[in-house]
Amino acid sequence: MPVYKNEQRGTWFTTFYYTDWTGTRKKKKKEGFTTKREAQAFEREFLERMAGTCDMKFSSLVAIYLDDCKSRIKASTLYTKTTIIEKYVLPYFKDTAINKITPTNIRQWYY
Known part of the structure; x- marks a missing residue:
């Protein structure tokens, strides 16, 4: 899970690709996490939601x-x-x- 630190702000962000419900591949970027763990948890939950598995x-x-x-x-x-x-x-x-x-x-x- 790619998570990066924004050195200027001192916060973490994540950027990754996912496939939406139409089948097109999209890029998602979310910034402003205070810890690396929060950014990873966001990415994991977002991908889980988009997958829509049981x-x-x-x-x-x-x-x-x-x-x-x-x-x-x-x-x-x-x-x-x-x-x-x-x-x-x-x-x-x-x-x-x-x-x-x-x-x-x-x-x-x-x-």
Whole structure:
């Protein structure tokens, strides 16, 4: 994972290529990280989100879902959805891979 230090600012940045949903290859650059680890984590999560595989984290799927909802629903509805998801669902399933969530996990969370 290519991560570089901006000597003038004293911050870290990452630059990498990815393939979007249309199949075109694009370059992504993100700056302003205080640590090298933060920059690497951003790159890893971004590539995981763009890949859209079943082993992505539940929190990444929620981020994709909420980004999609922004253009389709009212702001008040989006706020309600975001609040419910962040307050009740994410604390339990946040770091779980999607393919590891079973009906038993959902029942345990529900009760």
